[in-house]
Amino acid sequence: MSTLLCYRPQARRLDRLFNDLLRPAFAGEEGQEGAPIRIDVSETAAAYTVRADVPGVKKEEIAIEIDGNEVQISAELRREGEARDGGKWLRTERFVGKAARRFALPHEIDETKAVATYADGVLELELPKKTAVAGRRIAIQ
DSSP: OHHHHHHHHHHHHHHHHHHHHHSOSOOOOTTOOSEEOOEEEEEOSSEEEEEEEOTTOOGGGEEEEEETTEEEEEEEEOOOSOOSTTOOOSOOOSOOEEEEEEEEOSSOBOGGGOEEEEETTEEEEEEEBOOOOOOOOOOOO
């Protein structure tokens, strides 16, 4: 049993090493440009609420497009400054470039009433559902 206890930390280190080597450089949705934006979506009878993580981005650099029931969020992620005092980067892991997320919701969105707020790196969208237009009965004269 003591041999097994010594083996576990080494096995975990090897697993981590292989996972890091085999992990794709970028894991996003097929056909998606840039880095993915992670979202949470909740629903009420009247609207959807979307919370998206977009840390380190100014609100002016975030774009939101609504087309029917499809929503697209995109942002430009930038690295501030260069290595200081003639230094060089030893490791750069933070994504720089375009981040985007496109998704469809079950109901069409009333884009005229949609509201977006951004605080502490989280974009929150309130997306009201379009009210279904009932058929109109026409009287015959």
